[in-house]
Amino acid sequence: MNLKEKYLFIKKKSKVDYQISKQFGIKYGLTDYLATVVFREKSKIGKKYFYAHHELVKAYLLKKYGYLLDGYVQTGERISSTGNVWLFWWQGLNEDTPIVVKKCIDSIIANAGDKKVIIIDQDNYSEYVSIPDYIMSKLDRKQITLTHFSDILRLALLSEYGGIWMDATLFMVEKFPRDMENYTIYSIKHNKFSDYHVCKGKWSSFFLACGENNSVLKLFRDFFYEYLKNEDSLITYYLIDCIIAICYENINEIRTAIDIMPTNNENVFELQNNLFNNYNEEEYLKMKINTHIFKLSWKLDFSSDNKNTFYNKFLEDKL
Structure with missing residues (x-):
C-alpha cells in the first residue's frame, strides 16, 4: 500500500x-x-x-x-453431481466488470460439467431467496457491507437449494473432483494459517457446498439472521467464520462432518502470491498439485509493464 x-x-x-x-x-x-x-x-x-x-x-x-x-438434529443429502453453482456479482456482469472477475467466472462455467451456473445480482437475488427486511434495511443504511450481505446470501441459497457457492474471484483450472459427492458438506480445506486464524484452514467461506435439506447450513444461516436481528453493527469482519467455528466446536455432528472432508486445494493462494512474478511452467505445475481452484482478487494493482507474468498468462487463457 x-x-x-x-x-x-x-x-x-x-x-x-x-x-x-x-x-x-x-x-x-x-x-x-x-x-x-x-x-x-x-x-x-x-x-x-x-x-x-x-x-x-x-x-x-x-x-x-x-x-x-440446542436440540440440533443432523439432516441432509449428499452433494449432487447436477446441483447449482452459485456466483454473486451485485452489479451484474457488464462492461465495467473487472477482467479478473470475468475470467474467473468463465473458468467456472468451463469446468462446471453437468452443474448449472447461476449468477446472482441485485436484480435477481429475490427470485431465489427471501432475505428478511431487517437485513435489507441494514444493507440500505450501510450497517452491513455487500461483502457481509454476500455471506448471508450464500448461507440462504445453500440452505434452501444446496449446491456450491463460489466467490466470483475463484479461478478453476480443472473440473470439480468427483469425491465431493461422497459428502453432505464440503469446502476448500487447505490447512493454512492453523496457528491463529478462525477457521484454522479447516474450511473456506469463499467455497462452500452441501446437498439438499442440509441442517448444518440452515443453522449457520439462522445464527447469522438472529445476530443481525439483534445487533446494529458487526462485531468482526469474520463473523461467518466465527459462527461456523462455534458450531464446529460445540456440535459433534458438525465437527465430524468438517473433519472428514479431505485436505484439498492446498495451494489455493499460491497463484495470487505469484501473480506478477515471471511465469515459470515448473512452478505452475507445482501450484496445481492437489489444487484445481485458485483464489484471486480484483483489487490488486495490475499496472505492471512486465508481459511475461503469471497474470499475463491468466489474461491470455494459457493457465
Missing part, C-alpha cells in the same frame, strides 16, 4: 473499531485494532491479537446466541 492507501485503511479501521468498542466493549475493538493496524494480522504479535480478538468474539456469540445450538 502507498501512503494514501495506508491512511485510508487506518481511517476506515479506526472508525470500524470505534463502533465495535462503543457497542460491544473496548476489548473487542482494541484487540481488532492491534491485530489489523498496529501489528498487522500476519506478524507474530498481530497473530496473537487476531486470535485473542476472535476468541473474545466467539465467547460473546456463544453466550448470547448459544441457545440456537
Whole structure:
C-alpha cells in the first residue's frame, strides 16, 4: 500500500473499531485494532491479537446466541453431481466488470460439467431467496457491507437449494473432483494459517457446498439472521467464520462432518502470491498439485509493464 492507501485503511479501521468498542466493549475493538493496524494480522504479535480478538468474539456469540445450538438434529443429502453453482456479482456482469472477475467466472462455467451456473445480482437475488427486511434495511443504511450481505446470501441459497457457492474471484483450472459427492458438506480445506486464524484452514467461506435439506447450513444461516436481528453493527469482519467455528466446536455432528472432508486445494493462494512474478511452467505445475481452484482478487494493482507474468498468462487463457 502507498501512503494514501495506508491512511485510508487506518481511517476506515479506526472508525470500524470505534463502533465495535462503543457497542460491544473496548476489548473487542482494541484487540481488532492491534491485530489489523498496529501489528498487522500476519506478524507474530498481530497473530496473537487476531486470535485473542476472535476468541473474545466467539465467547460473546456463544453466550448470547448459544441457545440456537440446542436440540440440533443432523439432516441432509449428499452433494449432487447436477446441483447449482452459485456466483454473486451485485452489479451484474457488464462492461465495467473487472477482467479478473470475468475470467474467473468463465473458468467456472468451463469446468462446471453437468452443474448449472447461476449468477446472482441485485436484480435477481429475490427470485431465489427471501432475505428478511431487517437485513435489507441494514444493507440500505450501510450497517452491513455487500461483502457481509454476500455471506448471508450464500448461507440462504445453500440452505434452501444446496449446491456450491463460489466467490466470483475463484479461478478453476480443472473440473470439480468427483469425491465431493461422497459428502453432505464440503469446502476448500487447505490447512493454512492453523496457528491463529478462525477457521484454522479447516474450511473456506469463499467455497462452500452441501446437498439438499442440509441442517448444518440452515443453522449457520439462522445464527447469522438472529445476530443481525439483534445487533446494529458487526462485531468482526469474520463473523461467518466465527459462527461456523462455534458450531464446529460445540456440535459433534458438525465437527465430524468438517473433519472428514479431505485436505484439498492446498495451494489455493499460491497463484495470487505469484501473480506478477515471471511465469515459470515448473512452478505452475507445482501450484496445481492437489489444487484445481485458485483464489484471486480484483483489487490488486495490475499496472505492471512486465508481459511475461503469471497474470499475463491468466489474461491470455494459457493457465
